[in-house]
Amino acid sequence: xxxxxxxxxxxxxxxxxTLSGQKFxxxxxxxxxxxxxxxxxxxxxxxxxxxxxxxxxxxRDNNAFETHLQAYVIQNIGRGTNKELDQSLLNCLxxxxxxxxxxCGVGMQRIDVMLSLINGNIRIILPIELKSVEASTNNIxxxxxxxDWLEQYxxxxxxxDIQPVLISKKIANKNSVNYNNIINIFKQFNKKNSRCVxxxxxxxxxxxxxxxxQEINY
Numbered sequence: 001x002x003x004x005x006x007x008x009x010x011x012x013x014x015x016x017x018t019l020s021g022q023k024f025x026x027x028x029x030x031x032x033x034x035x036x037x038x039x040x041x042x043x044x045x046x047x048x049x050x051x052x053x054x055x056x057x058x059x060r061d062n063n064a065f066e067t068h069l070q071a072y073v074i075q076n077i078g079r080g081t082n083k084e085l086d087q088s089l090l091n092c093l094x095x096x097x098x099x100x101x102x103x104c105g106v107g108m109q110r111i112d113v114m115l116s117l118i119n120g121n122i123r124i125i126l127p128i129e130l131k132s133v134e135a136s137t138n139n140i141x142x143x144x145x146x147x148d149w150l151e152q153y154x155x156x157x158x159x160x161d162i163q164p165v166l167i168s169k170k171i172a173n174k175n176s177v178n179y180n181n182i183i184n185i186f187k188q189f190n191k192k193n194s195r196c197v198x199x200x201x202x203x204x205x206x207x208x209x210x211x212x213x214q215e216i217n218y
Contacts (some may be wrong), residue, residue, distance in 0.1 A: 051075060052211070059132075059206050063122075066132045069204075070112050072211065073130070073167075074100050077115075087164070088202045088215040092123070093117040104149040113148050116160065123160035124197070125150060131168035135201070136178070137185045139166055147193055163197040164189075167213070170205040183218045 023033035058065035076082045078095055096116035104111050104127075113128040122209045129139060129148035143164045150162055171179045182201075190198040201216045 029090050056206060056209060064131055064132055066112075069130050069132055069167075070100055073113055073128075082211065082213070084213040085211075088200075088213045089115065089126070089128075090117065093119050094188075096123060104146060105153070109142075112208070123158065124163050125154065125158075125160040126163045126165050126200075128165040128167060131166070133169050134178070135166060135168035135182050135203075137145075137169065137181050138187050139168070140189050140199075143191075143199065144189065147196060151195075161197055162193075162195075164193075164199040165202065166199060167202045167204065170203040170214075186218060 006184055010214040019029070021037075023036040024033055025036040026032075027034050052067055057066040057071055058068060073085065076085055077089060077098065078086060080086065087116050094117065096118050098116075099114045100112065102114045103109075112129045112130040115126040115128070117124045118125065127143070127150060129143050129146070131139060143166060147164055155162070171182075173179065186199050186201060189194075201218060202213055203216055204211050204213045206212075
């Protein structure tokens, strides 16, 4: 009913005349909808923004840089500019789509980065949690929320395997209590979510003014 009323209101604005075009404007003076034939050229900044120098500075100053890390991943994934990033995330598979700050409706939360990959006839959806600091056991809570939302709202509409991913700063001491606790919580998560592909854990570090990524086999 609402759609019909809107249709009638729009028709009356132009005396029921049909307009054919791709762009339209509303003329405030005549109170009519008109075809927009003007050409709009963007005159703003066009050069590519290199996020890496700012990310490196924040990294070295021990400041938070998750938004910069997100921008770096979005800018470089699948472009061949960081082969380790491509290998650890894509595994030579093809993109279907890529998104960032994906609203997942769980307490108004957003998934940092989400990828849909194609492996033959199989789709794989990757909800990615990014951390500019070392991983902690609490990170798995966020990942679990993403998986729960995908299973309830995404998978029924677009059948896919789920490959959760956590990307965080390298933990140098692999014998530390924190690292062992993280690995144990990963294993618990995988056992609980047997319907998912086991969570992928990727660490990054700064080496010679470049970010190096490595998938950790646990």
